[in-house]
Amino acid sequence: MPTASWNGVVIAQAADDQVQVVENNIYFPLSKVTQAYLRPSSHTSICPWKGTASYYDLVVDGQTNANAAWYYPQPKDAAKQIAGHVAFWRGVNVER
Template identity: 65%
Template sequence: MTKAVWNQAVIAEAAQEDIVVVEGNRYFPAAAVNGAMLRPSATHTTCPWKGVASYYDVVVGGQVNKDAAWYYPEPKDAAKDIAGRVAFWRGVTVAD
């Protein structure tokens, strides 16, 4: 199983075959993510080929990792494989 961990808490966990890798980032199915540890952020960025990304703060044990998770609510056709998926960075460890 592939896990996303921050502050010793498992934020997401999925079988390797359920993970989509794009540009070195592993995108977990939304159903594999513990939504209780995510808080919507006002941050948005734009990728020319994926579209507009929205972010979540990761919240564990009262500590906040700002914008540490992102997703594409409406990815462009070239990135349709990441629809309904969440990726992590900023100190979140993703490993098998």
């Protein structure tokens, strides 16, 4: 069962058939992410084939990991399977 954790806390967990793997990143359905740990960020980035990514900061036990989660609010057709999904980086431990 794929799991994302940071600062000793599980942030997301989902069954294998609920996640999407794109470019070696595991995208969790937003419904499987504990949203209490997410804080919207103003940061964005652009991928030529996925579209414009938006970011969340992770806030756990008073510590912030800036822009540690990203998602595509309106992914391009080539990446439509990751709509409604969130991926993690910047020290977030993601295991399969």
